Amino acid sequence: MRKRIKTTAGILFLGLLCVSGTYGYFSDTLQVVNHISVGDIKISMEEYEKKGTKEVPYSNTGEILPGAVISKIPRITNHALPCWVRARILYTNSVKELEGLNDTNLSGFPAKWIRRGEYYYYTSILKKRESVDLFQSVHIPASWEKEHELQKLGMIIQAEAIQAANFTPDFAAMSPWGNQLIRQCIHEENGTMTCKKPQTKLTVEFNGKAHKLLAVPGDFFTNLGTAMPGDVLTDTITLSNTTDDPAELLFRTSVKGRSEEKRAMLKDVKLTVVMGNEILYRGNLESTGLEKNRSLGRFASGQTGNMKFRLEIPTEWDNRMAQKSADVTWIFTVNEKVKEVVPDTEETSGKKEDSGRTTAAKDGEGRKTAHVKTGDLSRPGVLFALLIASGGLLLMIKTWKGGRRT
Structure with a gap:
């Protein structure tokens, strides 16, 4: 009789487990x-000259005569992000005692260039792939005579750029760019912005x-x-x-x-x-x-x-x-x-593992997702009934044992 009671209690306990579930x-x-x-800021400068109505790359003509007008067009092109540009012109003269070239010998400056100090500043932003000419021609003074015959003259044009983003020059000042330090920029050979x-x-x-x-x-x-x-x-x-x-x-x-x-x-x-x-x-x-x-x-x-x-x-x-x-x-x-309750029954867990492991469910597209056990979602009414039943069984066992003593 005692063995039968233990077996019945075990069945009720398993029944309690069967209606419980997990969620996560x-x-x-x-x-x-x-x-x-x-x-990146990247500019270049190429020089052109006019031959008739066409422009061709500039070539040093060698000897020049007093009064000559030389077609020389320095063109600055922006290859990267929008920028401000400026340029300065340096002159070389092989005979220091003789008059050389200076800015008064240049003509054809576009209206947007202004002179401040030793620089010419372009007063509009130069956008990507845009170009601007610095000047158009060089005039050799007609007053030069025989003593200038062996004189060698040179012109060095240095163009610089600074980003347009977050920078606004003050063109009313003597130094529109302020004290900005201009560094040599190193670019990739085939760099594209x-x-x-x-x-x-x-x-x-x-x-x-x-x-x-x-x-x-x-x-x-x-x-x-x-x-x-x-x-x-x-x-x-x-x-x-x-x-x-x-x-x-x-x-x-x-x-x-x-x-x-x-x-x-x-x-x-x-x-x-x-x-x-x-x-x-x-x-x-x-x-x-x-x-x-x-x-x-x-x-x-x-x-x-x-x-x-x-x-x-x-x-x-x-x-x-x-x-x-x-x-x-x-x-x-x-x-x-996770809404889905996974009952711990033989139908849903034919490959039942120990109760300490997590169970698995499938989402809307059939993927498995891990559910971590965090509680019990069994129906409270069924659980309450089982608890009463198991309590009644314990009472019966206790009463039976008491009856055995009398």
């Missing part, structure tokens, strides 16, 4: 690698149909183009949940595997991230303070939100940073409470 969270993560690159593309909407979506996180585009800095010293670059990422259930979105960053040079570049750039009206992060682009997940909020079904970011490029960057680049990975994670 579906989680998905996506990584977006954002690239930042520094723009990256220009801004048409604006692309940045989105991170917890997609209902795919039941996963989707990002568009694959680089959230795509709208920023190439950065220039002093730039302040901003954009907005739209976050949305198009599934049927609430979900929490999380955000963190990573620069794992980046070189020290690239990390140093990221440290120079200031970053601010704002979610809604709350400042989520303020620091540098390397963003070690965002290595752990930060919650962007819990999104109801159909809810959207905006995550804004702002990059501030150092004004101290110069030609040494030209065409350099670095990247940082932004990582988004979604946690969704």
